[in-house]
Amino acid sequence: MRYLKSAFLLVLVFQFSACTWLDSAKEPVVVAKPLSDQREYRYTELPNGLKVLLISDAGADKAAASLDVNVGSRQDPENYQGLAHFLEHMLFLGTEKYPEAGAYQAFITAHGGSHNAFTSFEDTNYFFDISADSLEPALDQFAQFFVGPLFNAEYVGREVKAVNSEYRARIKDDRRRELAVFKSQVNPAHPFAKFSVGNLQTLHSSDEQALREQLLAFYQKNYSANIMSLTVIGRESLDALEAMVLPKFAGVKNQQRELTSIAEPLFKSEDLPRWINIEPVQNRRALSVNFPVADAQPHWRSKPLNYIGNILGHEGEGSLLSLLKAKGWADSLSAGESLSYQGGAMFGIEVALTEAGLKHTDEIVALIYQSIAQLRDGGVERWRFAEQAGLAIQGFMFRAQPAPINDVVQLSMALQKYPAAEVMRAPFLMDDYQPKLLTEFLAAMRPENSFITLVAPGLETNIEVPRYQVAYSKRPVTAAELAALRPGVSGQLSLPAKNKFVASDFSLKAGEGDGKPVQIADASLELWLNTDDVFELPKGRLYLLLSSAQASGDVAALAKTEMWLRMVKDELNELTYPAQLAGLDFDIGVDWRGIEISIGGFNQKQGELLEQILAALKQPVWQESRFARLKAQRLRQFENAARQSPYRQLIGELPRLLNRQTPSLTAHEAATRNLTMPVVAAHVSEVLKSLQLRMLLDGNFDRQEALGLAAVANKVLPQSQGGQVPLQHISHLPAGVSLRELPAEHDDSAALLYLQSAQTGKQARVAMGLTAQILSADFYHQLRTRKQLGYVVSASVYPQREVGGLIFLVQSSVVDSATLQKEINSYLKDWLQGGIDEATFEQHKAGLIKRLGEQPENLWESAGRHWQDLLENYSGFDSRDLLVAALTDLSYTDWLAAVKRDLAADSQRGLLIYAAGKWPAARPQGEVIDSGDQFKAKLPAYSFK
Structure with a gap:
């Protein structure tokens, strides 16, 4: 065994911190990295001021890059709000060296990659990943965005409509609506007050020439190398990466852009305290109390807001959430930094209210103030x-390496905030205890400095923010009211106790075998073990399947099991929250197989956590008040599912039409509404009599530990003899297109066309997957960029076990759903007629083979793959190998025949799910499905264990 004890770890951490901070520009920067990170790092700064972090990962299957510009909606001109976001859209549409719009996207997709960008208040970030051997040409195209973009005039009108479609698509998103109200309340002189998304009006779409001139001026002023940071991960050596990367970005112009902190206060002194009531779209009740505070970023080694948020947001015994739940007033609570910018920040506490809690909002606010006062008076302690x-x-030193595309985004943004040597460790580092600083931040969290928001249906409102059609009102907070809200003295709240789940043993177990799980024959249940020797972390993932046909055999059983598991998780919350803080997570869920439990994190304490979970699962505390609260919460979720964005509703409906075991929302809601606690308790007793157990331990576990954990599971939940084996049934669609309308409450129309392969098996699956890869970028370019049908446009593969399928999805604010169907079918007809030559086929085939052959990025992905294979009965853990073999054997002729068979209009086996939006009279073509459950019941089905 290899040992790394905690005492030695802490010495190592802080010694390493001292020796890696290098101030001299002449000496190389040594980047602090986690213990298990074997990659090599190099930081450099180009002559133009652009900061670059290069990461060499010799074994990487994927390369990735992210460039962050320290400019966002904050810099939008007052009379062109949304311009930074509009620029982000326009940047992808051709450069001097690569003038063809859509070429970059097509190249990335063809080589097994993905790409995106986002605009925030102070940053705009562009990123991609790609097959590791294609980094250089992808990076060459990527760099040109910042060297020689064209901003072609012909795309200005189209892309401003895309921005407007993005705004329209989320006009009923409650978070966007609440943000719009908040922006209307802050100091108008503060740049956060601006409308960051943009639309046709704020971008003056009627004058495209003026808009393009504004765009060019904004780019030339703000896209300056000295406020850019770039991170690149590749398999090449650091020297090779430097030779590849630096020349490509040397041409980025340095406009000597200087950024200063925002001097204007977020709120004027007379604006606070303030109480706002907002009417939501969804059935949502939330109370939040926010406080403008000083900028915490300069104190990143002390992290005052992290410290305060961790204590106020604690969910253990004696916490604010525990008290609110005991009173029946809250479902959940979160606390932490809610806004951060150069010059200031906000700290907030948000409570998800129950219906009863809505009647006690003043008391809840008073309890929030009390918890802050308690922390200020006695909670600023060195041991905490x-x-x-x-x-x-610990989280840093034993960090599971993220996927490259996520890693580069995080690091490119971190380069804007932290010294290069600390770019990885800084978000975790808390080595500067400053009690006076903590007290100063807590002093700002006083009732007089509060911005309070209450969101709930039925609140009286008399003001509107027209842009998001959101109604709100201001509740006066007089001196007398403020006095009434002040905290009193109460012993109901207490500060968190010391955490008993903190890991102390970081020894690594010796791996055996070939990196695949092996079955342990003499275990008390079906037990599989993979002792990891690749990622070298003192962590692991435990999976336990309680297989039972009774758990979800019909919609009534499913609803009962769901409520049972919700009761268990809620009961466990106080006990297990400290475990989550200490790096242990868990989840419990139900599907057609039965009940699935997973525990992940440091392996040392997983046995203790498993015992607590299983004990609560076997004998829940049957409490009527908890049952009523959780049932009401579940019913709200059903109600709100019908108020999501149209495209989300369509995606959610698809598995309900394809999977026999997935009930309709209506049936599921009705079954839940009829539940009583005695009925659920009786159901639990029956399910516990019919369990078959299957366990996988993947990570830092050895054989003895695995046998011990299996014995714990079988002791608490003994297996039954025999029992019915659950099966999964997937609808075998008939020829033609079946039509399902969803009554989405939104002006936008939307259409989702799902096409099912006429054949099953791995070759049919990979044929569909290859088709999706070949046409996805072009489908997006044609329907979104060129025709401007909507912001949400995508084509993707949708396999269900051995049943191949494709999805084509569009949400639109400009045309009806019938037109969307015609446009999708017209695209497919043109694409089939245009043909795909064999060379293109082979290029994409090679890219997909590489993608399927990629090794897991981290321990969690590896364990997840193994568990999925085990569930789907690939005991050789070779599902990907089998897909690669099928794809390797797929000829161009066979693929083309399959494509024509499955995509041609006269031979499709499909589902068209749509939302009419503001065009209720428009109806797509197809056989109407009146009842999803009846539709499935009449169809034959593919069955899988």
Whole structure:
């Protein structure tokens, strides 16, 4: 065994911190990295001021890059709000060196990659990943966005409509609506007050020439190399990466852009305290109390807002959430930094209210103030800071490496905030305990400095923010009211106790075998073990399947099991929250197989956590008030599902039409509404009599530990003899297109066309997957960029076990659903007639083979793959190998025949799910489905164990 004990770890951490901070520009920067990170790092700064972090990962299957510009909606001109976001859209539409719009996207997709960008208040970030051997040409195209973009005039009108479609698509998103109200309340002189998304009006779409001139001026002023940071991950050596990357970005112009902190206060002194009531679209009740505070970023080694948020947001015994749940007033609570910018920040506490809690909002606000006062008066203690600091640094030192595309985004943004040597460790580091600083931040969190928001249906409102059609009102907070809200003295709240789940043993177990799980024959249940020797982390993932046909055999059983598991998770919350803080997560869910439990994190304490979970599962505390609260919460979720964005509703409806075991929303809601606690308790007793157990331990576990954990599971939940084996049934669609309308409450129309392969098996699956890869970028370019049908446009593969399928999805604010169907079918007809030559086929085939052959990025992905294979009965853990073999054997002729068979209009086997939006009279073509459950019941089905 290899040992790394905690005492040695802490010495190592802080010694390493001292020796890696290099101030001299002449010496190389040594980047602090996690213990298990074998990659090599190099930081450099180009002559133009652009900051670059290069990461060499010799074994990488994927390369990735992200460039962050320290400019966002904050810099939007007052009379062109949304311009930074519009620029982000326009940047992808051709450069001097690569003038063809859509070429970059097509190249990335053809080589197994993905790409995107986002605009925030102070940053715009562009990123991609790609097959590792295609980094250089992808990077060459990527760099040209910042060297020689064209901003072609012909795309200005189209892309401003895309921005407007994005705005329209989320006009009923409650978070966007609440943000719009908040922006209307802040100091108008503060740049956060601006409308960051943009639309046809704010971007003056009627004058395209003026808009393009504004765009060019904004780019030339703000896209300056000295406020850019770039991160690149590749398999090449650091020297090779430097030779590849630096020349490509040397041409980015340095406009000597200087950024200063925002001097204007977020709120004027007379604006606070303020109480706002907002009417939501969804059935949502939330109370939040926010406080403008000083900028915490300069204190990143102390992290005052992290410390405060960790304590106020604690969910253990004696916490604010625990008290609110006991009173029946809250479902959940979160606390932390809610806004951060150069010059200031906000700290907020948000409570998800029950219906009863809505009647006690003043008391809840008073309890929030009380919890802050309690922390200020007795919670600023060195041992609490040390505990948080230790957990944070453990999280860093044993960090599971993210996927490259996520890693480069995080690091490119971190380069804007932290010294290069600390770019990885800084978000975790808390090595500077400053009690006076903590007290100063807590002093700002006083009732007089509060911005309070209450969101709930039925609130009286008399003001509107027209842009998002959101109604709100201001509730006066007089001196007398403020006095009434002030905290009293109460012993109901207490500060968190010391965390008993903190790991102390980081020894690594010796791996055996070939990196695949092996079955342990003499275990008390079906037990599989993979002792990891690749990622070298003192962590692991435990999976436990309680297989039972009774758990979800019909919609009534499913609803009962769901409520049972919700009761268990809620009961466990106080006990297990400290475990989550200490790096242990868990989940419990139900599907057609039965009940699935997963535990992940440091392996040392997983046995203790498993015992608590299983004990609560076997004998829940049957409490009527908890049952009523959780049932009401579940019913709200059903109600709100019908108020999501149209495209989300369509995606959610598809598995309900394809999978026999997935009930309709209506049936599921009705079954839940009829539940009583005695009925659920009786159901639990029956399910516990019919369990078959299957366990996988993947990570830092050895054989003895695995046998012990299996014995715990079988002791608490003994297996039954025999029992019915659950099967999964997937609808075998008939020839033609079946039509399902969803009554989405939104002006936009939307259409989702799902096409099912006429054949089953791996070759049919990979044929569909290859088709999706070949046409997805072009489908997006034609329907979104060229025709401007909507912001949400995508084509993707949708396999269900051995049943191949494709999805074509569009949400539109400009045409009806019948037109969307015609446009999708017209695209497919043109695409089939245009043909795909064999060379293109082979290029994409090679790219997909590489993608399927990619090794897991981290321990969690590896364990997840193994578990999925085990569930789907690939005991050789070779599902991807089998897909690669099928794809390797797929000829151009066979693929083309399959494509014509499955995509041609006269031979489709499909589902067209749509939302009419503001065009209720428009009806797409197809056989109407009146009842999803009846539709499935009449069809034959593919069955899988």
